[in-house]
Amino acid sequence: MLKIAILVRKETADRCTGKGCLRSFFSKTESFSRYRNIEIELIGFFHSGGDLDYKLAKMKEAGVQVIHVSTCMRAKHEGYEKLVKKIGKNFDVIGYTHGSRDGKTRATESVTGKCRVL
Numbered sequence: 001m002l003k004i005a006i007l008v009r010k011e012t013a014d015r016c017t018g019k020g021c022l023r024s025f026f027s028k029t030e031s032f033s034r035y036r037n038i039e040i041e042l043i044g045f046f047h048s049g050g051d052l053d054y055k056l057a058k059m060k061e062a063g064v065q066v067i068h069v070s071t072c073m074r075a076k077h078e079g080y081e082k083l084v085k086k087i088g089k090n091f092d093v094i095g096y097t098h099g100s101r102d103g104k105t106r107a108t109e110s111v112t113g114k115c116r117v118l
């Protein structure tokens with residue numbers, strides 16, 4: 001069972017229910033289509049505000065292997081690339097959740113770490 005967490009943008013989470021992220025996770029579509037043939041478990045769904053290092057440490061403790069950094073993070077979070085690199089030191093990272101793999105503003109999917117299922 002592959003343990004996954006989703007990191008979303010704090011300012012977006014003030015208004016968003018997370019429906020798009022969760023729909024793609026549970027239907028194994030869009031960024032989650034790579035897991036079609038394996039069992040996955042959603043361990044955390046958390047936003048980028050507050051003590052993010054603490055939250056990431058808790059996810060590590062809980063056995064999370066892959067973090068999907070949400071599509072709204074990719075589109076609007078200042079320092080997205082830096083954050084993805086930082087998270088990639090401890091987790092495999094997929095740089096979006098739902099929508100297009102290429103996104104509107106960034107040319108490629110950001111993937112770091114050594115994700116066994118890519």
Ligand code: SF4
Nearest residue numbers: 016020021070071072
């Ligand atoms: S990626 Fe989409 S569904 Fe997920 S938190 Fe951001 S706006 Fe909401």
